[in-house]
Amino acid sequence: MTNNAHVGIDPRQFRDTLGHYASGVTVVTGMEDDQPVGFTCQSFYSVSVDPPLISFSVMKSSTTYPRIAASGRFAVNVLAHDQDTVSSQFARKGTDKWAGISWTPTAAGNPVIDGTLMWVDCDAWAEYDAGDHLIIVGRVVELSPPEWHTREPLLFFKGAYRHLREVAERTDG
Numbered sequence: 001m002t003n004n005a006h007v008g009i010d011p012r013q014f015r016d017t018l019g020h021y022a023s024g025v026t027v028v029t030g031m032e033d034d035q036p037v038g039f040t041c042q043s044f045y046s047v048s049v050d051p052p053l054i055s056f057s058v059m060k061s062s063t064t065y066p067r068i069a070a071s072g073r074f075a076v077n078v079l080a081h082d083q084d085t086v087s088s089q090f091a092r093k094g095t096d097k098w099a100g101i102s103w104t105p106t107a108a109g110n111p112v113i114d115g116t117l118m119w120v121d122c123d124a125w126a127e128y129d130a131g132d133h134l135i136i137v138g139r140v141v142e143l144s145p146p147e148w149h150t151r152e153p154l155l156f157f158k159g160a161y162r163h164l165r166e167v168a169e170r171t172d173g
Ligand SMILES: Cc1cc2nc3c(=O)[nH]c(=O)nc-3n(C[C@H](O)[C@H](O)[C@H](O)COP(=O)(O)O)c2cc1C
Pocket: 025, 038, 039, 040, 041, 042, 043, 044, 057, 058, 059, 061, 062, 063, 064, 065, 087, 088, 090, 091, 092, 093, 094, 156
């Protein structure tokens, strides 16, 4: 394979093909001065147990991420099955993303959105350049408590929100 093998990859086809990889949906949050900030992010995964690291990637055009990064810390809120409107709200640039959203602060002060499936609170650990995105690695400093973990996940697959419960019902007949 040559270095310019990517030249033949059509961006639309790239998105459509990679959209067949199902994921959960998160909102990455932080504080700018005393104001909460956040954006919807599906590219989240665990990286390392020792030390405890997670990662996500963010578009270089994001206006919210630089505001989060300035504080050196962030929380990742994994959304529950009924939070598709929360996902859509936090994906809209230049709007009041926090309208109607209830949240509480982590020990470090980052916003935890009510009704989520789980959350992790992180210190910024590393940032890597990756094409039109940045790969962010965070060191986990606090986890949602086990009693928090009572909900079903919101899923994203082929450009649409999905619900595990519906799939389970179909499978069950
Ligand atoms: C389901 C879903 C998943 C998304 N995943 C990501 C992602 O992994 N990385 C990213 O940079 N943007 C992702 N976005 C888009 C951002 O949420 C959106 O571009 C951002 O909120 C733009 O606003 P900002 O300029 O305030 O950052 C996703 C949007 C949706 C609806």
